[in-house]
Amino acid sequence: MNTNEDQDLTLQVQNLLAEAIQVPLELVTPDLAFGDLPQWDSLGHMEVMLKLEEQYGVAIDADRIARLISIPEICRFLQEDHHGN
Amino acid sequence: METKPDLVLLQIEPRTPIPDFMLREIQSKLAYADEHIRAASVSPEGIQLQVEPGTSQPELIEKVQRIVESLAYGAIKPKVQILEDYMDRPVPSRLDPMPELIRMGEVSPESAGVFAFGPLVVRLMEFFESQFLALADSFQAAPYRFPTMIPASYLGRVNYFRAFPHSLTFATHLRSDLDVIDEFSQHAACEEGELQSPSKSFAAVKNLLSPAVCYHLYFALADKPLPQGQVIATAVGHCFRYEANNLASLERLWDFTMREVIFVGSKDFVLENRETARQRMRQTFERIGLAYRVESANDPFFIGEFRKQAAFQSAFQLKFEISARLPYKESTLAVGSYNYHQDFFGRNLNITLPDGSPAHTGCAAFGLERMAFAFLAQFGLDTSQWPAEVRQAVA
Incomplete structure (x- = not known):
């Protein structure tokens, strides 16, 4: 995957996250992690997981919930595990 | 399920398939579906209810289906982690102690989930309380005493009404x-x-009966920096969790006593102390000879919150329950738990560490009545069969 695609995916995940935890996009930085914003708390995190499930068809299990705790981790997962690239 | 003669048996085929790992959770939640339900049983074959005659069945069935759908649809399988397993420790009794306890006047049912206790049970509870106090002393935990009531505004601030509306008193x-x-x-x-x-x-409700002990400490520490950046405290108190027709025997009480050792500080401080508490209690339970295991668990969130909250707790291994063996029914009873709340209370109550970040919290919590009941289920009422340490303390 080239750099432009990386950036596109990061932006997609930023948008998804902003929508899931209901914050303005400008607060969602590319390296944002669980707990960095008060809205990305336990319930917020589960909203993010459910959105990932809905938009990318990803099956969410306990291991993934514990692992996907930052935007870079989510992007890495979507690239490697989901897209199989 | 044995049907009582004055009740109607109702068989329901769930619209949403129920995964095996959700059977028990759904069965316990069905107690809140409708006041006319007197008993519920959920198995892979379907749902069986015992309801009062004259109940409007279409409405009741719809409520049952709503509960099943909310809990079963897209349910995330919990990650089961067993930290200790001593379930095969030999114990001398296989009898349900409850009938004999009532006959002896050691337990007097006052109403559903509300019991009075006689001298043997009280001394046994005091023995376990001394063990939990010894745990608190090993941390030099500061003693606190909290009221039985808790302001509604407190529970509102930590989203309790949304998470556990069904169990409020x-x-x-x-x-x-x-x-x-x-x-x-x-x-x-x-x-x-x-x-x-x-x-x-009746006046407007401004207070509730407290559902937990540690909440009071977090409110005492709210809206200010944490003294010395960390606190270890202990307190015992009556707690109240309404469990509808799940209230049975001493396994599920509406009014029960909980001893807690509470940790507030950095993430590492809380997690290390929670682990130390577990190791120390392992030695205590070994000395007593209790058959039990410590396994990951989740709190009994209500249906709207269950899927997300329970999955989060499971994924991050926030709660481990001490499940004592009940030999007479080949089942277990949660007698305590080791909990980590991350920075949930620190954030919501503005409890801050010296660097300004929200404090993390956790606790080791033990139910005294359940502890005594599980012991009696394993060791019986003949004190000559008890471990010497317990027999001497209770004599």
Whole structure:
């Protein structure tokens, strides 16, 4: 995957996250992690997981919930595990 | 499920398939579906209810389906982690101690989930309390004493109403109005255990009966920096969690006693102390010879919150329950838990560490009645069969 695609995916995940935890996009930085914003708390995190499930068809299990705790981790997962690239 | 003669048996095929790991959770939640349900059983074959005659079945069935759908649809399988397993420790009893405890006057049922206790059970509870106090002392935990009631505003601030509305117990009083008080004093009466009085006689609810001990400490520490950046405290108190028709025996009480050792500080501080508490209690339970395991668990969130909250707790291994063996029914009973709340209370209550970040919290919590009950289920009522340490303490 080239750099432009990386950036596109990061932006997609930023948008998804902003929508899931209901914050303005400008607060969602590319390296944002669980707990960095008060809205990305336990319930917020589960909203993010459910959105990932809905938009990318990803099956969410306990291991993934514990692992996907930052935007870079989510992007890495979507690239490697989901897209199989 | 044995049907009582005055009840109607209802068989329901769930619209949403129920995964095996959700059977128990759904069965316990069905107690809140409708007041006319007297008992529920959920198995892979379907749902069986015992309901009062004359119940509107279509409405009741719809509520049951809603509960099943909410809990079962897209349910995330919990990650099961067993930290300790001593379930195969030999124990001398296989009898349900409850009938004999009632016959001896050691347990007197007052109402559903509300019991009085006699000297043997009280001394046994005091023995376990001494063990939990020893744990608290090993941390030099500061003693606190908290009220039985908790302000509604406190629980509102930590989203308790959303997470556990089904188990709340409200405290109220007559309105401060002479006519209301006069009317009540002249006409109040109990019929079939229910106080007959117009609901408008009662004041607005500003307090509830407390569902947990540690919440009081977090509110005592709220909106200021944490002293010395960390706190270890201990307290015992009555807790109240309404469990509808799940209230049974001493396994599920509405009014119970909980001893907690509470940790507030950095993430590492809380997690290390929670782990130390578990290791120390492992030695205590080994000395006593208790058959139990410590396994990951989740809190009994209500249906709207369950899927997300329970999955989060499971994924991050926030709660480990001490499940004691009940040999007479080949089942287990949660007698305590080791909990980590991350920075949930620190954030919501503005408890800050010296660097300004929200404090993390956790606790080791033990139910005294359940502890005593599980011991009696394993060791029986013949004290000569008890471990010497317990026998001597209770004698």
